[in-house]
Amino acid sequence: MPQSPQSDIESIAEQVFVALGDPSRRAVLAALAANGPSTVTELAARLPITRQAIAKHLTLLAEAGLVTAEPGERRRVRYRLHSAPMQVAQQFLAALARDWDGPLGALKRHLDSSAG
């Protein structure tokens, strides 16, 4: 049975939040966002994290669809941030951040003050 869109979107968002829950993975994602596609060696040079740990985190991030591995020159694999899942997570955050109570309170005050 195919998964419903609701469970798809929720599982995508969950993977993003799990990925972001770890400071090393946040650092790896932030480095890829800031500097573009990078090899493990380049990331290890930029971050206070061992090569082995970076490779491990990249494997997990690739499985979650948050980074994609692409062959680079001299057969070195470069990792690229894949932002589509982030946009799904942003949508979840948008729902949480949507504040209707503020504007509705303002509407009430507006109507009350212009009564007369």
Next chain:
Amino acid sequence: MGFPDRIERTIDLEHPPSKVWAALTTAEGLSGWFGQQAAIDLRPGGEARMSFGEDFTARMRVERVEAQTVFGYTWHVYGLPEEDPRRTYVEFTLEPTATGTRLTVVESGFAQLPDDEHAKAFRGNTQGWASELGELVEYLDAAVAAV
């Protein structure tokens, strides 16, 4: 089900529906409580916009207009990139009460996946950038080699 698709609020206002309707559907009304400046073409398919401060303007498309009863519009999901086609639908419903108006606002559509067309466009974009940057590198390499 942890992903909220729909947000709903109800508020009782001590004002008649005609007055609440004007606050929701006229530029003057909207700029009194919602945005700082507002413009609205009140008909299905009409455009509306509201500015919040100097750097943010919300653009809305009017979807449903039933005088003094239902006002619905769609807008961009705040926080997503400008070019993202996903929109949420906001619907205000007004019900007369003994003391004024019961106003319900429902915003729905947060839990939608990007459609296939957008997913394709998205992949197209990222690949486009990669190949354009690749071409730039080749161009620069060739220029250096030629010196």
